[in-house]
Amino acid sequence: LLPAGWARDVRVSIAGDGQIAQVQCGVDAIGARHALGIPGLANAHSHAFQRAMAGLAEHSPAGAADSFWGWRETMYRFVERLEPRHVEAIATLAYTQMLESGFTRVAEFHYLHHDPRGRRYADAGEMCAALIAAAHASGIGLTLLPVHYQFADFGALAPLPAQRRFVTDPDAYAALRERAAALAEACPGALVGSALHSLRAIAPAGMRQVLDGAGAGPVHIHVAEQTREVDACLAWSGARPVQWLLDNAPVDARWCLVHATHMDEAECRALARSGAVAGLCPITEANLGDGVFPAVAYAAEGGRLAVGTDSNVHISAAQELALLEYGQRLTLRRRNCLGGASGSPARGLLALALCGGAQACGIAGGRIEAGARADLVALDAAHPSLCAQQQDGWLDGWIFAAGDAAVSAVWVGGQQVVHGGRHPRAVRARERYRDCLRSLQA
Ligand code: NGQ
Ligand code: ZN
Helix, strand or coil: CECCECCCCCEEEECCCCEEEEEECCCCCCCCCCCEEEECEEEEEECHHHHHHCCCCCCCCCCCCCCHHHHHHHHHHHHCCCCHHHHHHHHHHHHHHHHHHCEEEEEEEECCCCCCCCCCCCCCCHHHHHHHHHHHHHCCEEEEEEEECCCCCCCCCCCCHHHCCCCCCHHHHHHHHHHHHHHHCCCCCCEECEEEEEHHHCCHHHHHHHHHCCCCCCEEEEECCCHHHHHHHHHHHCCCHHHHHHHHCCCCCCEEEEECCCCCHHHHHHHHHHCCEEEECHHHHHHHCCCCCCHHHHHHCCCEEEECCECCCCCCHHHHHHHHHHHHHHHHCCCCCCCHHHCCHHHHHHHHHHHHHHHHHCCCCCCCCCCCECCEEEECCCCCCCCCCCCHHHHHHHHHHHHHHHEEEEEECCEEEEECCECCCHHHHHHHHHHHHHHHHC
16 A cells, blocks of 8 residues: 555565665565555554553442543552553553554653652653563554643642652653653664643643753643543633643644544634644543544544554554544444545545654654655455455455454564564563563552
8 A cells, every 4th residue: 555555566675774765566576475565553642551451440339420530540549559560561562462453653651750659760761761661572663752740630730649650840851851762762763752741730831841842753742531621621721622722832743632532613623724633542532431533524624633542441453443433423423434535434544544643653654655664564365354355445354344353464664573463472471461460469
């Protein structure tokens, strides 16, 4: 699948630096051969540690109304016991699973900075190092986003005790980001960007200081995920969250607004025009009861989007894309919502997510083209859901029917990391993960 469309007998030559050196069509094969090649997809939003809570936060006390905020309490309790070695084991498993599903890069939105009592580790980058080690072991491309998190709510309310492991002031944040960048140098292809947790967790002056140091790298922020946040932002500033951000921050193509679920029409249009990416996490947003992003209206305005696995309650590139389409179908009561001009929702959605995902991760990628990163996925043309298909139909077979089982091989920066649908370290990663969960429950 090349930028101009499907092509036959394609040879992709990979340079030593992990980029695509040359793409030729209609040539004889040399080297390894694969039937169906598509660009690798970037996962624009992950909290790797939350993978270890997957399925453990679905049960609410009898009769109690459960909500995003109740889930957050559970998450805060879970976080209390996590040590860097746990985070490394959990992230290694999550990243191998991302690779097996066809994600070749992850933007890790990382805010678990301090020790269980909220004290700095001797090396402020201790947790960053655990995530970098996990990325290195799995081979996934890493865009590490250390997060500035300072307050409990709008109006600079003091952080809650349960947030003590997350909190930095802007100076400590700058040092942490610098340390993360130094550590990331040891991991091929890794890069470091900046993140603000959410409007409620920062203050405008701190935000400006973080942005002054952000350079040209990606800037991510959670925004307008829950209606309670919209109401709180209106009470605090008189503006809705996306509007406030567009009015008070230099939102442009470096930015990824994660969720941006609750926008009015004017915000939707203005966000689309800003060139920023909306980082949508359909499985987590459904799991947490956030609401449905207005993707059809946003795409009609030319808005850019990416998908992310966020809480990692279920890790699947195909299912994130399918649920993004299905959310629109359920709300608008029609079919083929995000196919655009191609008439194929799978193709249209994938094109949007490839382009927006690379942009949100700060890389040249998402295309099989000279100069792009050699992040590639081979689909299994013989899978029952793909075998009777052609061209965009192969994508339909993958995204709507087969899911992860249709992913046969994956390359990151030219290195093959998934063979026959499996990551060679997956078995070992599962064993370590089980040991880790046992030690957390002990
Ligand atoms: C997070 N997750 O930072 O992990 C958040 C929950 C919060 C999502 N928003 C915590 N999905 O927003 O305060
Ligand atoms: Zn998040």
